[in-house]
Amino acid sequence: MDAPVISIEGLTKRYGQVEAVRELDLEVRRGEVFGLLGPNGAGKTTTILTLLGLSEPTSGTVRVLGLDPAREAAKVKRQVGYVPDAVGFYPNLTARQNLRYTARLNGIADAEDRIAELLEQVGLAHAADRRAGAYSRGMLQRLGIADALVKSPSVMILDEPTIAIDPDGVRQVLALIRELRDQHQMTVLLSSHLLYQVQEVCDRVGIFVRGRLVAVGSVEELARRLADGRTVLEVGVAGDADAAARRLAELDGVKDVDREGDLLLAVCEDEARGRIAGALTGAGHTLLHLRQRSSHLDEIYHRYFHEQN
Amino acid sequence: MVARKEIADHLHSARFFVVAALLTVTGVAAVYAAGGRIRDVASQATDDPSLFLKLFTVAIENTPFAFVNFVALIGPLLGIAFGFDAVSSERAQRTLPRLLAQPIHRDDVVNGKFAAGLAVIGMLLTALMLLVAAVGVVRLGIVPRAEDVGRMLVYLVVSIVYIGVWLAFALMLSILLQRAATAALTAIGTWLVLSLLAALIVQMVAGMFAEPGGVENAGLQQALGRASPAIVYEEVTAALLTPELRTLGVIMPEQAFRAVPGQLPLGQSLLLVWPQLAGLVALAAVVFAVAYIAFLRQEVRV
Numbered sequence: 290m291d292a293p294v295i296s297i298e299g300l301t302k303r304y305g306q307v308e309a310v311r312e313l314d315l316e317v318r319r320g321e322v323f324g325l326l327g328p329n330g331a332g333k334t335t336t337i338l339t340l341l342g343l344s345e346p347t348s349g350t351v352r353v354l355g356l357d358p359a360r361e362a363a364k365v366k367r368q369v370g371y372v373p374d375a376v377g378f379y380p381n382l383t384a385r386q387n388l389r390y391t392a393r394l395n396g397i398a399d400a401e402d403r404i405a406e407l408l409e410q411v412g413l414a415h416a417a418d419r420r421a422g423a424y425s426r427g428m429l430q431r432l433g434i435a436d437a438l439v440k441s442p443s444v445m446i447l448d449e450p451t452i453a454i455d456p457d458g459v460r461q462v463l464a465l466i467r468e469l470r471d472q473h474q475m476t477v478l479l480s481s482h483l484l485y486q487v488q489e490v491c492d493r494v495g496i497f498v499r500g501r502l503v504a505v506g507s508v509e510e511l512a513r514r515l516a517d518g519r520t521v522l523e524v525g526v527a528g529d530a531d532a533a534a535r536r537l538a539e540l541d542g543v544k545d546v547d548r549e550g551d552l553l554l555a556v557c558e559d560e561a562r563g564r565i566a567g568a569l570t571g572a573g574h575t576l577l578h579l580r581q582r583s584s585h586l587d588e589i590y591h592r593y594f595h596e597q598n
Numbered sequence: 599m600v601a602r603k604e605i606a607d608h609l610h611s612a613r614f615f616v617v618a619a620l621l622t623v624t625g626v627a628a629v630y631a632a633g634g635r636i637r638d639v640a641s642q643a644t645d646d647p648s649l650f651l652k653l654f655t656v657a658i659e660n661t662p663f664a665f666v667n668f669v670a671l672i673g674p675l676l677g678i679a680f681g682f683d684a685v686s687s688e689r690a691q692r693t694l695p696r697l698l699a700q701p702i703h704r705d706d707v708v709n710g711k712f713a714a715g716l717a718v719i720g721m722l723l724t725a726l727m728l729l730v731a732a733v734g735v736v737r738l739g740i741v742p743r744a745e746d747v748g749r750m751l752v753y754l755v756v757s758i759v760y761i762g763v764w765l766a767f768a769l770m771l772s773i774l775l776q777r778a779a780t781a782a783l784t785a786i787g788t789w790l791v792l793s794l795l796a797a798l799i800v801q802m803v804a805g806m807f808a809e810p811g812g813v814e815n816a817g818l819q820q821a822l823g824r825a826s827p828a829i830v831y832e833e834v835t836a837a838l839l840t841p842e843l844r845t846l847g848v849i850m851p852e853q854a855f856r857a858v859p860g861q862l863p864l865g866q867s868l869l870l871v872w873p874q875l876a877g878l879v880a881l882a883a884v885v886f887a888v889a890y891i892a893f894l895r896q897e898v899r900v
Contacts, residue, residue, distance in 0.1 A: 304897075341699055343898045363701045371699035377692025381610065393599050394700040436696065 292355065294319050294444055294476040295340060300349035302335050309335040311500040313349070317478055322470050324487050325480040327497030333480035334374055336497075337448050340478075341371055354444065367395070370437030374448040376429060380422025384413060384432050387421055388439055395440040407435040411465060427458025434465055445469055447479040451486045463490050496593050503593050515592055519544065520562055524553040525578030526569060536572045540564060552578065599702070600710025601717070608680060608718045617676050621726055624672065628665040629730045632656040633737035650742040651749060651839050653734040665730065666835050669723075669757055670828065674764040674793065676722065678785040680715040681768030683778035685893065690778065695898055708769065708893045712886060715765045720758050727754050745841075748864050753838045756875060760831040763882045764789065770889035773896065793828035800829075820846075827881055830874045837871045846870060 295317035302310040310332040317323045325333050338344035339351050342362030351358055358365045378387045385404060392400035408417045411431040416424070424432065430450060437445060450466070451459045467490055469475040481487045488494070488508050495505040504511055526533040534546045534553050542561025547554040555565060562581070569576050608614050632653050654665040663671075685708070688694040698704060727750060735741060742750070767788070771781035791799070800822045808815035823829040833846050841861035862870070 338695075338898055343695070343698055363703070366699055366701040369699075371696070373692065373695035373699070375692055376696060378696075379607075379693060380691060381607070390603050391696075391700060393603075394697075394702050396701075433696070437699075440701075 293317060294354060295323075295478060296352045297336070297340075298350045300336065300339065300351060301347050302332070302339060302344065303347045308500055310339075313500070313502055315495060315502060315505070317476060319476055320470065320474055321492040322466060322477040322479065322490050324491035324494040325478065325497055326482070326484050326487070326494050327480075328482050331482075331497045332500040333482075333497055334448055337371075337446055337478070337480060340446060341366060341369060367440060368443050370440060370442035370445045372430070372433040372437045372445070372447045372450060375426075375452060376433035376436070378421035378424070378429060378432060378436075381420060383418045383420055384408065384424070384435075385417045387432070388436055391436050391439045397439070400439060403439065403441075404435075407438050410438075410468075411435045412461065425454075425458075427454040427461070430454055430458065430462055431465065434462070442475070444476045444478070447477065449481055450479055451481060451483055459486055463487070466490050498593065519556055520559055521582040522555045522557060522562060522565060523549075523578060523580045523582055524555055524565065524569070524576070525551060526553070527575040527577055529574075533569060533572075533574045536568060536574070537565065540568050554582070600706050601713040604684075604711055604714030605717055608714060613679050614718070617672075617679050618722055621668075621672055621676070621722065622729065624668045625665055625726050625730050626733055628663060628668050629653050629733050630737065632664060633734060636738060650734065650738070650740055650746045651841070653730070653738070654750075654753075655836075655839050666753075666839060670760075670832060670835065671793065673723075673757060673761045674789045674828070675786075676719055677715070677761040677764030677766075678768045678782065678789065680718060681711075681765045682772055682782040682785050684711040684715070684769050685772045686776060686778045686781060687772075689776070698898060704894055705890060708773075708890050712766065712769055712889075715769070716758065716762055719761050719765065723754060723757055723761070745864055749838050749841070749867070752864070752868065753835065756831070756834050756838065756878065759875075759878050759882055760827065760834075763827050763878060763885060766882055766885035766889055770885055770892065773889055773892045789828075792826045796823065796826040796829055800826075824874075824877075827878060830877055834871045834874045834878070837867050841867060843867070843870075846874075 293316040295315070297313055297315040300310055300313040300315075301308065313332075313336060315336075325336065327333055335344060339346050340353055340358055342358035342360075342365055345359050353365050354368055356365050378384070379390075382390070385408070388404045388407070389400065392404065397403070405414070405417070408414045411434055413428060413431055413435065416428065421429070421432065434445075434447070434450075437447075445466075447466070450462050454462070463486070466477055466479065469477055479487060479491070484494075491508065493505065493507050494511070495502050496511070497503070504514070506514070524533070524537065530548070530551070530553060534548070537543055537553060537555050538546045540557075540561065542558040542564070543555055544558070545556040547556075557565070566576055566579060632655075635656050636649065636652050657664040657667070683690075685694070688697060688707075697707060731742065731750070764785070768781065768785045771784050772778065775781040775784065800819050803822055804810075804815050804819040808818050824833075837843050837846060841863075843862070868875075
C-alpha cells in the first residue's frame, strides 16, 4: 500500500496554557477525501496550519508527502493547495489578477491558460474580470479553490469550505471537491463543523473534540461502532401511536420503544429493521415517517461529544 | 514578487495620489515663493556661489517654512501612509494565510512590503526634487553647479533614509497592532511628539537641569534633541544644503567673531554630519529588524 500522504503522530500544540491539539494521531491516504470534523475551537485549524508549516508543533511529528513542513515548508507548500477558513482576496484586484499573483508567487511564468481553465472549472469564468471585492462569499470560496489549484497541487486542504455560504453554494463546492478526487486523483483534507453538509463527500472522517481525535473511520463504520449492532429507528404513524408502540415492542429483535413527541423511537437489532414497516402496516397503522437515526453524522458527533462529557 | 505587486498597489491607490498631490503643491509653492524672495535679495547675494541651494532653504515670506521644512514635515507622513496597514490589511482582508501558504519565505512578505514602500517613496521624492529644481531653474534663471547637484543628491538619499525610518516604524506597528486605525494613530502620535513637540520638550527638560541661556543649557538641549530622528534629520539637512554651516555644535559669539565667511566643500559638509547619517541608517535598520522578527515569530492566526 502507498505511504500515507499526510501522517501525524503524537501532535501537541500549546498556546500558552491552552492545549489546542493533544496527542493527535492521524493518517490520510492517497486519493481519499478525509473530513476533519468537530465543533469550533476543537483544534482543526491549528492542525491544518502545522501541516503547512505555518505553525510549529509543540511536540510530535508531522509528515506531508514524506516531508517535514516545519523544515521544508517551501517544498510542502509547492505541492499542497490550501483554502483557508473564510478565504479572502485583494478586493481591488480582479479574480484573474488575484490568481495571476498567486501564480507568480509560485514561480509559474505563463499561467493565463491555466487561470482561464480554472475559473471555468469553478464556474467563475463570467466574473473573471470583476473585482474580488464585489464577490459573494460563495464565489470567494470557489475562487479560493481555483487559487489553491493554480499550482497544480497533489493535496488539497480546505478549512471550513462550506462556512457562511448558501445551500446552492455548498452544493457547488462539494461537487468541486468530488471532482478533484475523481478526475484529478487528488487527496483532499477538509475540516468542517457542519457535519451533515460534508458527510456525503468524505470517504473517511475523523471526529475531533477539544484537541483530541475521538473516532476515525467511514461514516458507516462510525455509525455501526456507536450503535453496537443496534439501530434506532424513528417511526411516525397516523392515529393511535400507543397502539403502534405496543405492536412494535412485541416484535422480535426490538429491544425498546421510546416516545419523543409524535415520534416513536424503536431500538432494534440491525436485522429487525426490515420487519418494522411491514409489521406496522400489517396491523393497520399508516406509516408517515421512518428514518434510521445515528447514521446521520450530526448524531454520531453529538453522541461522541456527549460521551466525552 | 511581493514587492512588485505592492508597488503596483501603491501606485493605483487613492492614498498615493493624495500624498503625491500634497507634496507637489507644498513643494512647488515653497520653491516658487523662495524664488521670489531670492530675487529680492539677489542684488546683495550675487557673489553667493550656492544661490541655487537657497531655493530649498529660504522660507516663504512671513512663515517659518521652506521647502526642506515641508519635506521634513510631510516626509514622515509619507512613510506612515505607505506602511501603517501593510500587514494588518492582509489580516483584515484574510489574505495573509493564503499568501503565506504559497511557496515563498515568510520574510519575503515583510521585505517586499518594505522595499515596495521605499521604492514608491524614492520615486515620489526624486520626481519632486526634479520638478522643484526645474521650477527653480526657470524662475531664477541660474543653473546649479555640479557641487549643488551633488548636495541635492545626498539630500535626496538622506531624505529617503529618514522616511525609511518612519516606513519601518509604521510597518512594525502594522505587524504588532491588529487594527490599522490604531497603528496609524500611534504612528502619527509618535511623529507629532518627535518632530513638532520635540524642540519644546527638549527646551523644557534642559531648563530643569541647566540655567537657560547658558552654554551648558544649549549643549544639553542639543544632546537631548539628538534622541529625536526628526532633529537629527534637520541637522543633516542644514549641513548639506547650507555650505556656510561649519559646525553643528554650540558656538559662542567670540568664536565666530571675525571669522572669514566661506563655504565648505561637499566632502567636509558630509564629514560634519557623518555620525548623524550613520545614526539614521542604523535606526532604520533597527526598526526594520524589530518588525521583521516580530513578523516571523507571530502566529498566522492572531
